[in-house]
Amino acid sequence: DTEVTQTPKHLVMGMTNKKSLKCEQHMGHRAMYWYKQKAKKPPELMFVYSYEKLSINESVPSRFSPECPNSSLLNLHLHALQPEDSALYLCASSQLDLIARGEQYFGPGTRLTVT
């Protein structure tokens, strides 16, 4: 199984709402990633978790709060977002061993619209 799943597929939220995005993989990968992708742009790295610990935060605003409750799950908690945060949010996972050398597998994404 080389699948990364993400829920929900679409999300519309107001600027005062609190919502969460969920990502799950059962490939035994110990690195998980959140990316943000605006239209007609490449994905931009937001966060990296390795062994369930946050290892990279690419200077993301605190209104985005990641969480990795176990090795299969990755959440992104959203609060007080701005309309410019509307984007496709992609989750990815990879192994961390030298043999696999970090090939990343991506989920289908969550299309977020902030109104």
Next chain:
Amino acid sequence: KQEVTQIPAALSVPEGENLVLNCSFTDSAIYNLQWFRQDPGKGLTSLLLIQSSQREQTSGRLNASLDKSSGRSTLYIAASQPGDSATYLCAVTSSGGSNYKLTFGKGTLLTVNP
């Protein structure tokens, strides 16, 4: 800082043509290079992964080459089909501490006309 460039930005070809997409990167210290396909509004599908020690990888009608020393990769698509229409992204994996950071190019938008 790693930078990845893809040429051309867009390409339109008739069905059946063979085509080449180009990718270049500025720092040759990479672990691997991945080619992805992305359909509009969808996630990324990994097409081919080339490790830094390899020269090429093949999957069906796709062939990707890597020249790490010159910082170049090409994706060759044989006998293109309308279903190949998508954005193709090249990404390199550079060491980011104990993690692997992907740096993406801006992509090539491919349209294959029937």
